[in-house]
Amino acid sequence: MLLSNSSLNNQQRQEALAELESCEFDVLVIGGGINGVGIALDAASRGLKVALVEAADFASGTSSKSSKLIHGGLRYLEQYDFKLVREALNERELMVSTLSPHLVKPVSFLYPLQEKLKERTYVGAGMALYDALRGFKRALPWHKHLTQKKISEIAPSLRLDVVTGGYQYFDAQVDDARHTMTIARTAAKYGAVITTRIRCEELIKNGKAVVGAKVKDLENDEIIEVRAKTTIMAAGVWTDPLHEKFGLKGGYGVRMSKGAHIVVPGDAIKSQTGVILKTDVSVLFIIPWGDKWIVGTTDTDYDQSREEPLATAEDVTYIINQANRVLEPKLRRDQVIGVFAGLRPLVSTDPDSPTTKLSREHVVDSPAKGFVSIAGGKYTTYRVMAEDAVNEAINHLRRLVPDSETETLAIIGAEGYSVLMNQIPRLANSFGVSEKTVEHLLNRYGSLIDEVLAPAADNKELLKPISKDLDYIAAEIVYAATHEGARSVDDVLSRRTRIAFEAKDQGLGVAEKVADLIAPYLAWKKTQKNASIKEYEQRVERQNQILIAAKGTKSKVS
Numbered sequence: 001m002l003l004s005n006s007s008l009n010n011q012q013r014q015e016a017l018a019e020l021e022s023c024e025f026d027v028l029v030i031g032g033g034i035n036g037v038g039i040a041l042d043a044a045s046r047g048l049k050v051a052l053v054e055a056a057d058f059a060s061g062t063s064s065k066s067s068k069l070i071h072g073g074l075r076y077l078e079q080y081d082f083k084l085v086r087e088a089l090n091e092r093e094l095m096v097s098t099l100s101p102h103l104v105k106p107v108s109f110l111y112p113l114q115e116k117l118k119e120r121t122y123v124g125a126g127m128a129l130y131d132a133l134r135g136f137k138r139a140l141p142w143h144k145h146l147t148q149k150k151i152s153e154i155a156p157s158l159r160l161d162v163v164t165g166g167y168q169y170f171d172a173q174v175d176d177a178r179h180t181m182t183i184a185r186t187a188a189k190y191g192a193v194i195t196t197r198i199r200c201e202e203l204i205k206n207g208k209a210v211v212g213a214k215v216k217d218l219e220n221d222e223i224i225e226v227r228a229k230t231t232i233m234a235a236g237v238w239t240d241p242l243h244e245k246f247g248l249k250g251g252y253g254v255r256m257s258k259g260a261h262i263v264v265p266g267d268a269i270k271s272q273t274g275v276i277l278k279t280d281v282s283v284l285f286i287i288p289w290g291d292k293w294i295v296g297t298t299d300t301d302y303d304q305s306r307e308e309p310l311a312t313a314e315d316v317t318y319i320i321n322q323a324n325r326v327l328e329p330k331l332r333r334d335q336v337i338g339v340f341a342g343l344r345p346l347v348s349t350d351p352d353s354p355t356t357k358l359s360r361e362h363v364v365d366s367p368a369k370g371f372v373s374i375a376g377g378k379y380t381t382y383r384v385m386a387e388d389a390v391n392e393a394i395n396h397l398r399r400l401v402p403d404s405e406t407e408t409l410a411i412i413g414a415e416g417y418s419v420l421m422n423q424i425p426r427l428a429n430s431f432g433v434s435e436k437t438v439e440h441l442l443n444r445y446g447s448l449i450d451e452v453l454a455p456a457a458d459n460k461e462l463l464k465p466i467s468k469d470l471d472y473i474a475a476e477i478v479y480a481a482t483h484e485g486a487r488s489v490d491d492v493l494s495r496r497t498r499i500a501f502e503a504k505d506q507g508l509g510v511a512e513k514v515a516d517l518i519a520p521y522l523a524w525k526k527t528q529k530n531a532s533i534k535e536y537e538q539r540v541e542r543q544n545q546i547l548i549a550a551k552g553t554k555s556k557v558s
């Protein structure tokens, strides 16, 4: 075995399954969202023997459907949640500067003011507090006040009859699904046994103590008994049903709140900065996403399928209406390229409170010996959540374990990233691709770029974009299967790339090409390849059906 093999692929999966069956682990993690993979990395890097089982794909739950902001959460200041804001700002700083600078990037937001004096004083104080909570050692610039004239220059799409001035401040953004998968790979590099399409079915108990779990390989329905001294569940919105299934009484409940986003083309909004708007229930973000905009989100109570939350016609109407309070020209429904919706796992004790007031902070619980569960929090604070969960698990191990290392542990691809960004022309020349492609690759793989492009040395076809409207090249699709654990067309189109919401046809036009590129590495027969394409087409169809009303109905927005 290599000392540092972070590759997740068909062969690695076979070896991982054999290890699940034959080893006893210190920590078994249930769930491969950001919190589960964060826990696997924290525990493995302390020298513990770790396994992680994910029922579907990395980040296939909430962690691929967030607003993709690494932020302190300006609005939590209004709830006086200073501890959460300070902690999150510290994490933001760590990610941008040390842990994952190739994936987590600064982004600026404009907070438009609609009154002259009172609002300016109130929001200005909030901005100053937001900056102050971060402290003086910072990678991101301080906020500044902008006049109406300045706003007309940098954000011409904002309505000057409504917007009287504004504040510009900085946060950070990330491709959440890519970041989660990259952390899973980093955990694998440090020895964690990582598997997807493996669902935890029940716990193995010795008296009242949990000593492992029975898991099912969803690719062949085989049951594997995994022995583990501690089991940590990071199952997000699946927490309550799993507690119940496992016969455990959790000390908290998880309520689901749905948040939807729409994606519109870059030219639909003329602005050099993102925008944040206060709404009656929450906030609305207009977030730059490559040459597009992501606009959202909603916040509605939810009790339907955890596996497939869908954006509805009403969600789209709400988002467009809110954005159009300040935009001119107005957004139109026919401009919407894509949508996505996710479920916030909100820890709750009072089932009657409206979800927006519930805390975004996390809870660690231990309802049985050898078992820890964690939920809540924000994507941004995954690292501290992971550290807390592993600290709790260590209490059950009853042995000396080193402190967490993750505050300084850069994830794979981070090392050397900033140097490579200074050498784009040299890299373009040596790889035989455009400078734009090198930049695109560095911002997705960092210093792993040569690994991505290695197969292209013998096959120049892999250097070509997979379609003329997309920046992704064929080598990236192959790499998704050879190194990033992709096991289906959906994994590639929805999470290794974001074609599912970036392409006007949701990627239906490239689904077959993607399947052809990954099929040899997944040892697929023709029937398996066709089934994977079909599964993706049906997924797109289900979302589109729900939206037909939105696209077909005449816009109510005047």
Ligand SMILES: Cc1cc2nc3c(=O)[nH]c(=O)nc-3n(C[C@H](O)[C@H](O)[C@H](O)COP(=O)(O)OP(=O)(O)OC[C@H]3O[C@@H](n4cnc5c(N)ncnc54)[C@H](O)[C@@H]3O)c2cc1C
Pocket (backbone or CB within 6 Å): 030, 031, 032, 033, 034, 035, 036, 053, 054, 055, 056, 057, 058, 059, 060, 061, 062, 063, 064, 065, 066, 067, 068, 069, 070, 071, 198, 199, 200, 201, 234, 235, 236, 237, 238, 242, 257, 258, 259, 260, 297, 341, 342, 343, 344, 345, 375, 376, 377, 378, 379, 380, 381
């Ligand atoms: C609309 C929206 C916007 C958001 N925006 C932001 C933001 O901008 N910034 C921010 O910091 N936070 C944001 N968040 C919050 C953040 O996304 C979540 O807190 C975070 O992703 C939760 O991660 P998780 O790992 O706990 O859950 P998940 O990502 O849902 O992971 C749980 C995993 O457990 C797996 N699982 C379930 N059952 C089993 C089983 N039996 N066996 C094995 N695996 C199982 C699931 O398949 C799933 O992959 C947002 C959330 C939403 C919904």
